[in-house]
Amino acid sequence: MPGLEDLYREIILDHYRNPRNRGEIESPPATIVEGHNPLCGDEITLHLLIADGVVSDVKTAGQGCSISQSSASMMTQAVIGRPVNEARAIIHRFKHMMSIEDHVHDEHLESPPLGDLEALQGVVKFPVRIKCAVLAWNTLAQALDESGV
Amino acid sequence: MINLETIRKDFPFLERSIDGRRVIYLDSANTSQKPNQVIDAMSAFMRDAYAPINRSAYRMAAAATDAYEGARAKIATFVNAPSADEVVFSRNATEALNLFAQGWSRARLSPGDAVVLTHMEHHANVVPWQMMAAERGIELRWIPLTDDGHLDLTDLDRLLDGAKVLSFTAMSNVLGTLNPVRLLCDAAHQAGAIAMVDACQSVPHSVTDVVAMGADLCAFSAHKMLGPSGIGALWGRSEILEALPPLLGGGNMIDDVRLDRFTCAPVPAKFEAGTPAIVEAIGFGAAIDYLSSIGMAEIRRHEMDLTRYALDSLTERFGSDITIHGPANVEERGGVISFAFRDLHPHDVSQVLDEKNVCVRAGHHCAKPLMRQMGANATVRASMYLYNDRSDVDALCEGLAGANDIFGF
Structure with missing residues (x-):
């Protein structure tokens, strides 16, 4: 069994203890989407604000484990300020890292680096936790779809 | 009296070890292990x-x-x-x-x-x-x-x-x-x-x-x-x-x-x-x-004794760091112990316990309306059966103590 240190990296615990971009954004104009992990009962409410084709703000609320919460926290940092197409590219890249999606290479768009999110690489060694890590990302993808951009 | 030594020998799963340590199975309310006879x-x-x-x-x-x-x-x-x-x-x-x-x-x-x-x-x-x-x-x-x-x-x-x-x-x-x-x-x-x-x-x-x-x-x-x-x-x-x-x-x-x-x-x-x-x-x-x-009355007696031991051990060792749900009196409850440990998410608790080969359920236990009533979205649940003994409860306590090291309490 891989060691717990592969899973609970310091940067993950930091985001878990001090989650970034927690809260709500008034709707409208924000799009609100709820995500559920049916296995463990974790819930996330994601607020997405898009302005001029750019993800201008994302906030998350809800309860979850260290992996789901830190993943959501790092995700907000990674996508805020990015054009929508780049945000989508980061989602694909992250899901690829979680080994649940083939990376679709778009030669016109180099996905921005994942940065801190690379710390979640270790989750792949604990397959039951992959769903925790991608909950926020699936919710963001749904919010992007629903916001109609 | 239940003869634990004889009973445990009947369950090949309980004889297993992973990474050199025996498996502590505390998830029988989910599904039980099987004896050789079955x-x-x-x-x-x-x-x-x-x-x-x-x-x-x-x-x-x-x-x-x-x-x-x-x-x-x-x-x-x-x-x-x-x-x-x-x-x-x-x-x-x-x-x-x-x-x-x-x-x-x-x-x-x-x-x-x-x-x-x-x-x-x-x-x-x-x-x-x-x-x-x-x-x-x-x-x-x-x-x-x-x-x-x-x-x-x-x-x-x-x-x-x-x-x-x-x-x-x-x-x-x-x-x-x-x-x-x-x-x-x-x-x-x-x-x-x-x-x-x-x-x-x-x-x-x-x-x-x-x-x-x-x-x-x-x-x-x-x-x-x-x-x-x-x-x-x-x-x-x-x-x-x-x-x-x-x-x-x-x-x-x-x-x-x-x-x-x-x-x-x-x-x-x-x-x-x-x-x-x-x-x-x-x-x-x-x-x-x-x-x-073995006799169902004997099994019930054994589980009551073990549940009392588990409730006492968890409370004595972790005090206000643990919140145990459900009735405190073992006459009024079975050997199912759901709890919240500090402010740790049950998934994280279960992950830490798993490293010690302690198998518990973490989640909503297919009872989401109840979980909402309790104001939780998940709990850790340790559940016992005739083949569990006090050493299993002790291993649960040790495993929980180990969560301190990782999450820095």
Whole structure:
């Protein structure tokens, strides 16, 4: 069994203890989407604000484990300020890292680096936790779809 | 007294070790481990005696039919059913609950009829009724909970007034609460309602007497009581099973079939369409033999002792860092201990425990309405059975202490 240190990296615990971009954004104009992990009962409410084709703000609320919460926290940092197409590219890249999606290479768009999110690489060694890590990302993808951009 | 040393040797899973450490199995409310007696009975049947049941004339087939029906008779005796014909094999307790909920709702309930459930039900006793509420316009009423995890029976008479069915769990799979089954069944009958008991948490752990319970129907699963997965049972009073339509149509469940109609076989064959889980029935019977050889009263005594030890150990060691849900008195609860540990998410607690080979359930335990009542979205649950001992509880405590190192308390 891989060691717990592969899973609970310091940067993950930091985001878990001090989650970034927690809260709500008034709707409208924000799009609100709820995500559920049916296995463990974790819930996330994601607020997405898009302005001029750019993800201008994302906030998350809800309860979850260290992996789901830190993943959501790092995700907000990674996508805020990015054009929508780049945000989508980061989602694909992250899901690829979680080994649940083939990376679709778009030669016109180099996905921005994942940065801190690379710390979640270790989750792949604990397959039951992959769903925790991608909950926020699936919710963001749904919010992007629903916001109609 | 239960001889733990002998019992543990019967369970090959408990002899296993991973990374040089033994496995601590505390997830029996989820599903139980299997003794060699069950494993051997099933493999011997497959190796030496496997044949179809109820349809072929050769001796091997007749012997297989006898074995299958023998298992049914063992189950009937085990729960003190008046007749083996009142025991229907199902896939599990969930299917047994669906069999009644769907069949009775479609055949006997009209729009506006009320069915009473409780806030501590497993999804298996919630969703089938919600499906029928949507399909048949049935009204669902709910018995609420007290703060200490019991059913709040203050308004029971009002809730049951005019109700057609009361369906409830004998023991909460989250809180461990043992409900007053006889009282509830009597109250249902006084109101003219049928009493259905989800007994899949109680039958594996204590003496069951469906007559003394005063129930009309009772569902349970083999896999929670040392038997294989894929088989369970619905016991029902014969008048009710006679009036209950089948859920599945097919072979074995018919008396006659013509192009324009069919007639049903008598109970219980009426409910057992298709080739059933024959090997699993043999295993179910072997599990009942095993439990009976030890004695259900002995098992209950052992689990009460162990539950008391676990509640004391966890509280003494972790104090206000642990919140244990459900009744504090072991007379009022089974060996299911759900808890919150510090502000750690149950998934993280379970992950840390897993590194010590301590197997617990983390999640909503298929009881999301109850979890919402408790204000949690998940708990850690350690659940015990006849093969657990104090060293398992000690390992749980050690594992929890290890969470400190990782999460920096």
